[in-house]
Amino acid sequence: MVDPDAPSRTKPTSALWRHWLLVDVKGSALREGQTQGATLTDYHPPTPPQKSGYHRYQFLLFEQLPDALVSLSEGEKSSRGKCDLQAFITRFDLGEPVATKTDSRMPK
Template sequence: MYGVTFLSSFLLFATLQLLCDAFPSWDLSIQRPLNPHEATTSIKGTRQALKDAGIIPDVLDDFEPSVSILLSYPSKHKSVTLGNKIKPKAVASQPIFDIFASDTTPTRTVKDNATYTLVLTDPDATSRADPVKAQMCHWVATNITKQHDADISGGFEHLLSLAFDKSSGGSGIHELMPYVPPSPPPKTGYHRYVFVILAPATDADPPKDLKRPKDRPHWGYGKVGAGVREWAEENDLVAVGANFFYSQNKKQ
């Protein structure tokens, strides 16, 4: 009897999970990637991971991260963990994300009126071996501001928590460039998909209005390799955190 009950429960849960995968809105539990331990590990390992992956200097100049950006794609229960591999079908919609800052973070990046910008770029179009279309702009979301009820745990302050919802305007977030899912072409190997958190380079109040990239290929600059670095400089922004994953088309 107990065996039958257990088997029935297991089959029910498995069925529900399959439905969740087919219909993301039925998700049993929204996976959130956050906790201070992960934030500590992420912020300490970010710079070296970016160097090991060639993101520094391909995408960004060398910098010392001051915030940790943790991201998760809840419909497929996939988190972005500084270079893990995620299938394209798992990143079809915007991720949820959390930003942490340590108690040693420069004041400029954590003060109450700080406004962040999150971008997603692919420096490997059409491939990492032949990046003739690099970089490809996949997302620019701005007007991300510090929450006033931030939690502090283990020396880390939880600055932001966001499940992006277009129907509500993304909790105040403004999309300069709507999210376009990473879709690496067949037979181009693994692409690096890089999330960068940008903050104003100065303490201008109000912050400077950002210019929308002119196009997705090359971020509108018409120059191979141009992208986040140039766009950030043009808009007086500096990188304060980053995260990334690899993805490739199943046809190789």
């Protein structure tokens, strides 16, 4: 789950902000509505800054290659901001997402 509008849509200087990252999720579990897997980034709920406008929160699901050891680099572990999603996708040969969902939120 990423926010391409961090900290705001007009100045997305921290985009993509990584809110959540799970790997090793079994397809059979997903069919039953379960998101069990290995957590690489703990879930951080959407909390857009005041007066930052609408934010899009994108959920992307990729098919992981069998026996692929997906992990974060030390640099990726140190910050959730400026996530290079395309580099991550390329590094682990994830290809195109098999499912996506975007949710928009306005700051409270």
